Amino acid sequence: MNRRLPLICLWLLALALPALAAKRDLEYERIEQQLHAFENDPDIGSLAPSETTRVRETLALMKLAGQRGDERAHLAYLAERRLDAAIAAANAVLEERRLTSLQRERDQILLEASRRDAEMSRLEAEKLRLQSLARAEDADRARSDADAARAESAESAADAVAARAEADQAKRVAVAQSAEAELAKREAELAMAAADSLRLQMQSLSAREEARGSVMTLGDAMFAPGRSQLQPDAIANLDSVIEFVNRDTTRAVRIEGHTDASGSDNANQVLSQQRAEAVLAALVARGVDASRMTAIGRGEDVPVASNERTEGKARNRRVEIILVGK
Numbered sequence: 591m592n593r594r595l596p597l598i599c600l601w602l603l604a605l606a607l608p609a610l611a612a613k614r615d616l617e618y619e620r621i622e623q624q625l626h627a628f629e630n631d632p633d634i635g636s637l638a639p640s641e642t643t644r645v646r647e648t649l650a651l652m653k654l655a656g657q658r659g660d661e662r663a664h665l666a667y668l669a670e671r672r673l674d675a676a677i678a679a680a681n682a683v684l685e686e687r688r689l690t691s692l693q694r695e696r697d698q699i700l701l702e703a704s705r706r707d708a709e710m711s712r713l714e715a716e717k718l719r720l721q722s723l724a725r726a727e728d729a730d731r732a733r734s735d736a737d738a739a740r741a742e743s744a745e746s747a748a749d750a751v752a753a754r755a756e757a758d759q760a761k762r763v764a765v766a767q768s769a770e771a772e773l774a775k776r777e778a779e780l781a782m783a784a785a786d787s788l789r790l791q792m793q794s795l796s797a798r799e800e801a802r803g804s805v806m807t808l809g810d811a812m813f814a815p816g817r818s819q820l821q822p823d824a825i826a827n828l829d830s831v832i833e834f835v836n837r838d839t840t841r842a843v844r845i846e847g848h849t850d851a852s853g854s855d856n857a858n859q860v861l862s863q864q865r866a867e868a869v870l871a872a873l874v875a876r877g878v879d880a881s882r883m884t885a886i887g888r889g890e891d892v893p894v895a896s897n898e899r900t901e902g903k904a905r906n907r908r909v910e911i912i913l914v915g916k
Contacts, residue, residue: 615652615653615657617666618649618652618653618666621645621649621652621666621669621670621673622649624673625642625645625646625649625673628642628673628676628677628680629642629798632894633684634677634680634681634683634684635680635798636796636797636798636807637679637680637683637684637796638676638677638679638680638683639796641672641675641676641679641680642676644672644676645669645672645673645676648665648668648669648672649669651665652665652666652669688901691900691901691904695900704769704772707769708766708769708770711762711765711766711769712766714762714766715759715762715763715765715766718755718758718759718762719759721755722752722755722756722759725748725751725752725755726748726752728748729745729747729748729749729751729752730748733745733748795807795808795830795831795834797834797913801915802912802914802915803841803912803913803914803915804834804837804912804913804915805910805911805912805913806831806834806910806911807908807909807910807911808824808831808869808908808909808910808911809904809907809908810904810907810908811824812824812869812909813865813868816861818861818864818865818867818868819868820868820869820872824872825872828872828873828876831873831911832873832876832877832878834911834913835873835878835882835883835911835913836878837913838913839879839882841882841913841914841915842882842883842884842914843873843878843882843883843884843911843912843913843914844883844884844886844911844912844914845866845869845870845873845883845884845885845886845909845910845911845912846862846866846886846887846888846892846909846910846912847861847862847863847864847865847866847867847869847885847886847887847888847909848862848888848889848890848892848893848906848907848908848909848910849861849862849889849890849906849907850890850893850897850902850903850904850906850907851890851893851897851903851906852897852903855889855890858889858890859887859889860887861887862887862888862889862890863885863886863887864887865887865909866885866886866887866909867885869885869909869911870883870884870885890906893906894906894908
């Protein structure tokens with residue numbers, strides 16, 4: 591009798607295992623794992639917050655609906671389609687940012703070329719002016735060495751040459767002035783485009799959850815290249831940042847500045863600290879309690895992308911606002 595008891599236990603356990611396995615919702619777990627992998631993707635995980643929220647809501651409805659029935663199958667299909675939409679939306683935002691970065695680099699190259707052309711025109715006009723002065727001086731010396739008749743003739747010839755040189759010089763100056771005006775117009779257009787891009791970035795800011803707390807990342811467009819002062823448009827569009835840090839006023843706020851690997855370690859450390867402090871000062875000016883916040887410069891020590899490429903450097907130049915977890 592005692593020998594048959596273990597066999598009976600094994601038989602009962604074999605009958606119970608399928609029932610236990612059936613309790614697992616494998617389809618729900620698969621979609622949940624795909625969503626988790628998407629949200630933890632450092633490149634696109636935070637770029638489609640509203641679409642991601644809809645996926646979470648659909649998964650919650652799946653859990654409530656149980657594991658069977660047409661409604662549950664429809665919810666599973668809807669969750670997968672919404673996850674696909676979130677991934678597509680995030681990739682679209684990423685590509686748009688890359689395109690904006692490439693356009694900005696192209697515009698900068700064109701601007702530098704325009705500046706060089708304007709400078710060449712100015713130097714050419716100056717060269718012609720000096721040549722005209724030299725010819726005028728030569729004519730004066732010729733008049734003083736010749737008799738009255740020859741001096742009068744030489745003066746007339748010199749005047750004609752000078753008149754032609756002055757006309758040519760005036761034409762060159764006009765061309766240079768036109769080039770400078772066009773350059774100024776182009777600079778104004780680029781400044782407006784940069785301001786619009788910055789406003790768009792500020793309006794689409796979103797937070798992500800990490801082990802260290804809730805994190806919101808501000809890109810380097812908030813600052814002029816190599817500067818620590820916030821751009822005026824960045825200061826004017828801090829509403830989403832204020833809302834984020836005031837989500838829970840009992841939690842501390844750590845503001846970390848980061849740079850790419852260009853320049854010396856010391857210079858990068860100083861710049862990252864100054865940028866973090868600039869963001870802290872702007873938040874205090876908008877009413878955030880200064881006693882909650884700490885500004886820290888991390889320099890180039892914590893990159894999120896490779897510094898070998900322009901795009902990676904741009905991602906590394908950032909300020910992270912961390913709502914420290916409890």
